[in-house]
Amino acid sequence: MPELPDVEGFRKTFESCAKGRTIRRVDVRDAGVLHEVSTRRLREALEGRRATKLERHGKWLLARTGGPTLMLHFGMTGQLVCGHPDDAAEAHDRVLFTVGDDRQLRYRDQRKLQGLWLADGDSDVSRLLDGQGPDAMAVARRDFEAALSSRRGKVKSVLTDQSVLAGLGNLLADEILWRARLHPTRRAGDLTEDDRRRLYTQMRRTLRSAVTAGCVPPRDSWLTGHRDDSAATCPRCGSTLHRFRIASRSTVWCPRCQPDES
DNA sequence: TTAGATGTTATTAA
DNA sequence: TTTAATAACATCTA
Known part of the structure; x- marks a missing residue:
């Protein structure tokens, strides 16, 4: 949890x-x-x-x-x-x-x-x-973007790497990527300026409401509300959600909202 | 019975 | 050097 x-x-x-x-x-x-x-x-x-x-x-x-x-x-x-x-x-x-x-x-x-x-x-x-990156709630946009662009790994792995950014876990990473419309296997360093800006904005938005809720809420309008249902559809576009393991973690995303451009 | 679960870390391999 | 995959940790549930 x-x-x-x-x-x-x-x-x-x-x-x-x-x-x-x-x-x-x-x-x-x-x-x-x-x-x-x-x-x-x-x-x-x-x-x-x-x-x-x-x-x-x-x-x-x-x-x-x-x-x-x-x-x-x-x-x-x-x-x-x-x-x-x-x-x-x-x-x-x-x-x-x-x-x-x-x-x-x-x-x-x-x-x-x-x-x-x-x-x-x-x-x-x-x-x-030691080894903890900046807190995800407190990190400045510039530092966030710099940390991402210096990484070659998958953006999902980078977001959950506590030495890059401290605080995000598996559910939050999926939720934020879905909101920012980014495919989880995109290389962090390959993201465009606009991608990184969107990611930061959505991270802040998501964290703000999750902190208010005291958890990552399993709401219907969130991706999190559907990750346990194997036949679930995207709450935004209705496509059947895809799931796969990335870095040995279950990962859920919407194939239409988060196209694989890599 | 086995696989998987939102955490980290050590090890091994590429 | 960086990244990725895997097992391990301890316990419960589907």
Whole structure:
């Protein structure tokens, strides 16, 4: 699930649930989600502290405390939920943060593909974010266009490459390409000036509404609303959608709206 | 039973 | 050097 809009939603959840409130207790129910940090050190570092600032870069969420920084990545199935300490724990609640008097923030994740890190200082934060390209929501048009034109790979692969641009995942990339009317296997470096401009504009539009929705919404008027139906037609022109695997990811596009010009 | 699922990363190959 | 494909990670569902 988690792409940039989802993680932005988790950022808001963290903020409204726990920002400024003392973390009274850290309960690690499955240490399998901890990276480079032990249960003991996580508890000692965070209990008694409070998250002062919640930041997001691409699909990473950072909780600053004034001391160490808690860094979270959600993989494919992670999420953050805010509840009450008395709520029954669900099977995939891996870490519980009891905050203030009556709230509990939970890192819930079925597959445990990513998890939690604890960065000691700014250099540690930088180390973990090293290799991440500019955030897709914050990148300037010129930087976006420059990054694309220097790449020879397929535009779909380039858009989802976190070292080029941080935040876009498989669904968003397909959605943005469909809106910009670009075939996913077009070479990024071969796009025209106009193609790149359209791509940037549609990326911003798509991100804006997805962030508002808190996810990449499976709306009927979006491509995303049809990707699970193998006989689906394009919501714009009615053509039967094509699907194929690009870089071992399922890819959906409309053959009429997104002609293959390569 | 097997394939595939919105994440990243290491490895291997071209 | 760059790119692409594949497996691996852990777990569930169709």
